[in-house]
Amino acid sequence: xxxxxxxxxxxxxxxxxxxxxxxxxxxxxxxxxxxxxxxxxxxxxxxxxxxxxxxxxxxxxxxxxxxxxxxxxxxxxxxxxxxxxxxxxxxxxxxxxxxxxxxxxxxxxxxxxxxxxxxxxxxxxxxxxxxxxxxxxxxxxxxxxxxxxxxxxxxxxxxxxxxxxxxxxxxxxxxxxxxxxxxxxxxxxxxxxxxxxxxxxxxxxxxxxxxxxxxxxxxxxxxxxxxxxxxxxxxx
Amino acid sequence: xxxxxxxxxxxxxxxxxxxxxxxxxxxxxxxxxxxxxxxxxxxxxxxxxxxxxxxxxxxxxxxxxxxxxxxxxxxxxxxxxxxxxxxxxxxxxxxxxxxxxxxxxxxxxxxxxxxxxxxxxxxxxxxxxxxxxxxxxxxxxxxxxxxxxxxxxxxxxxxxxxxxxxxxxxxxxxxxxxxxxxxxxxxxxxxxxxxxxxxxxxxxxxxxxxxxxxxxxxxxxxxxxxxxxxxxxxxxxxxxx
Numbered sequence: 001x002x003x004x005x006x007x008x009x010x011x012x013x014x015x016x017x018x019x020x021x022x023x024x025x026x027x028x029x030x031x032x033x034x035x036x037x038x039x040x041x042x043x044x045x046x047x048x049x050x051x052x053x054x055x056x057x058x059x060x061x062x063x064x065x066x067x068x069x070x071x072x073x074x075x076x077x078x079x080x081x082x083x084x085x086x087x088x089x090x091x092x093x094x095x096x097x098x099x100x101x102x103x104x105x106x107x108x109x110x111x112x113x114x115x116x117x118x119x120x121x122x123x124x125x126x127x128x129x130x131x132x133x134x135x136x137x138x139x140x141x142x143x144x145x146x147x148x149x150x151x152x153x154x155x156x157x158x159x160x161x162x163x164x165x166x167x168x169x170x171x172x173x174x175x176x177x178x179x180x181x182x183x184x185x186x187x188x189x190x191x192x193x194x195x196x197x198x199x200x201x202x203x204x205x206x207x208x209x210x211x212x213x214x215x216x217x218x219x220x221x222x223x224x225x226x227x228x229x230x231x232x233x234x235x236x
Numbered sequence: 237x238x239x240x241x242x243x244x245x246x247x248x249x250x251x252x253x254x255x256x257x258x259x260x261x262x263x264x265x266x267x268x269x270x271x272x273x274x275x276x277x278x279x280x281x282x283x284x285x286x287x288x289x290x291x292x293x294x295x296x297x298x299x300x301x302x303x304x305x306x307x308x309x310x311x312x313x314x315x316x317x318x319x320x321x322x323x324x325x326x327x328x329x330x331x332x333x334x335x336x337x338x339x340x341x342x343x344x345x346x347x348x349x350x351x352x353x354x355x356x357x358x359x360x361x362x363x364x365x366x367x368x369x370x371x372x373x374x375x376x377x378x379x380x381x382x383x384x385x386x387x388x389x390x391x392x393x394x395x396x397x398x399x400x401x402x403x404x405x406x407x408x409x410x411x412x413x414x415x416x417x418x419x420x421x422x423x424x425x426x427x428x429x430x431x432x433x434x435x436x437x438x439x440x441x442x443x444x445x446x447x448x449x450x451x452x453x454x455x456x457x458x459x460x461x462x463x464x465x466x467x468x469x470x471x472x473x474x475x476x477x
Binding site: 122124125127128129130131132133134135138142143146147150 | 284286309310311312313314315317319321323324325326327336337340341385386389
């Protein structure tokens with residue numbers, strides 16, 4: 001197994017770049033990071049819609065979140081694959097298609113994380129802002145969201161981990177990410193599928209193990225800052 | 237300064253405020269007391285519309301704040317409010333808590349707000365804690381910052397909703413001292429509190445509430461030494477134990 005890795009690590013890391021698009025692990029990470037970053041503003045809007053006292057915002061936002069959460073990601077990928085080129089009138093790269101699908105999908109999940117973060121703050125924070133004469137949106141912007149978003153960092157990190165795993169579905173529309181590279185490798189070697197896919201599993205696991213570790217560190221920092229006193233790490 | 241006209245408030249079937257008709261004069265220091273659930277916190281929260289009322293009207297600074305279409309934010313900026321739980325903004329330092337609203341609402345530019353904010357923190361005895369975050373302050377210090385924060389909007393009237401009830405006993409004094417100083421400067425104040433010492437020393441008037449009504453009003457001396465209604469007599473004998 002190790003000689004497969006030492007012979008082909010570059011393929012797994014960056015795909016066929018520079019003779020093709022950037023692929024492999026780098027593509028997997030960029031897909032996840034880019035999608036989640038782009039999904040953040042949409043998630044925020046959906047969350048604010050979900051919490052709005054006005055039905056005209058609340059109903060559509062709630063419907064959208066429930067709908068997206070009730071559908072499989074693979075379906076979004078197919079939709080993006082067939083509809084995005086139709087809508088913009090020209091062919092679209094697989095990478096972009098996957099980003100579109102992931103942004104739609106992750107927005108709904110981020111919206112629920114953000115909503116929970118806002119609702120977890122004491123009611124007195126909004127009241128204190130309003131009592132000073134700040135409007136609802138001013139209080140949201142300067143008092144509620146800075147606290148809520150900071151408290152949400154650990155959940156965002158977990159969402160990043162699941163997004164990394166979800167990018168493997170990009171394989172079905174031939175985006176050259178990590179799973180695609182592993183499969184390419186398997187086609188070349190032909191007779192060693194167990195080693196190749198064990199290597200793939202190990203790569204995903206290591207990456208997500210590290211990310212989860214970072215999430216735990218962030219979580220401790222958040223907890224510490226919230227209580228302004230040292231927090232003991234609980235063994236995982 | 238503050239006038240209640242036939243104010244009624246319900247939570248569903250439960251009547252929280254019943255036929256409130258009363259006036260607070262400019263420069264008056266009013267203490268509202270009564271058993272828990274008597275509606276005193278609800279009453280003080282209606283003055284800046286943190287609680288809506290179902291009928292009647294409330295005037296503050298000569299403006300009907302319960303009027304439909306009233307600019308609530310503008311009106312609230314002229315009414316200082318101090319909460320039982322302080323409600324400081326934990327992600328901002330003490331001085332940032334104090335300067336946030338004046339700067340955001342364009343009542344002062346940054347440097348004016350800073351100067352004025354430091355003066356207010358100095359007034360509540362916390363200039364040396366300007367850079368501290370709320371979690372680094374004791375309860376009494378947090379409440380004093382909260383008072384400075386409310387004063388930063390230069391409101392002509394200050395409302396205190398049980399400002400010392402969430403404090404450890406040894407921190408009550410420092411907060412009351414700040415409130416007494418304010419009262420002596422002539423600030424119009426409405427305080428929901430059970431601090432009889434405070435009431436006796438600086439209050440002009442005491443309202444005693446029970447079951448959503450103002451049952452008795454009077455001077456602190458008269459009320460505490462010679463309550464008229466049986467309900468007030470019972471309440472006072474209980475809190476003295």
